[in-house]
Amino acid sequence: MQLSELLNELKDLDDNIKSINEKLKVKRDRRKQLSDAIINYMKKNNLNNLENKNKTCSFILKNSKTFTTISQKLIKDALYKKLKKNEADDIINSILKERKETNEDNLLIKLIK
Numbered sequence: 091m092q093l094s095e096l097l098n099e100l101k102d103l104d105d106n107i108k109s110i111n112e113k114l115k116v117k118r119d120r121r122k123q124l125s126d127a128i129i130n131y132m133k134k135n136n137l138n139n140l141e142n143k144n145k146t147c148s149f150i151l152k153n154s155k156t157f158t159t160i161s162q163k164l165i166k167d168a169l170y171k172k173l174k175k176n177e178a179d180d181i182i183n184s185i186l187k188e189r190k191e192t193n194e195d196n197l198l199i200k201l202i203k
Contacts, residue, residue: 104199162186 132140132151140149158164165185169178 100197101199 128140128149129151132138132149138151141147142149162182166178166182169181172178173181
C-alpha cells in the first residue's frame with residue numbers, strides 16, 4: 091500500500107469512529123434519562139425490583155457506595171492535617187518521584203483548511 095492510501099484509510103476510519111461515538115453518546119444520554127426516571131419511580135414507590143411486561147428481564151435497584159479519586163490535592167490536604175508542612179511536602183515529593191514515567195507516540199489528525 092502507498093503511504094497516501096494508508097493516510098486516507100486512517101482518516102476515513104477516524105471519521106467513522108467519531109461518527110459512531112457521537113451516536114453512542116446520544117444513546118448513552120437517553121439510557122441515563124430512562125434509568126433516572128425508572129430509579130425515581132422505584133424510590134417513590136418503595137420498590138427494589140421490577141419486571142418488564144413480558145417478564146423477560148427484571149430491573150433491580152441497587153445502591154453502591156463509591157469514593158472520589160485519590161488526587162494529589164487530597165493527599166496534600168490529608169497530610170497537612172496530620173504532619174508539619176515540610177514533612178508532608180517531603181512525603182509528597184517522595185511519592186511523586188516513585189511514579190513510573192511512560193512515553194507513547196501518538197498520531198494526530200489535523201484538518202488543513
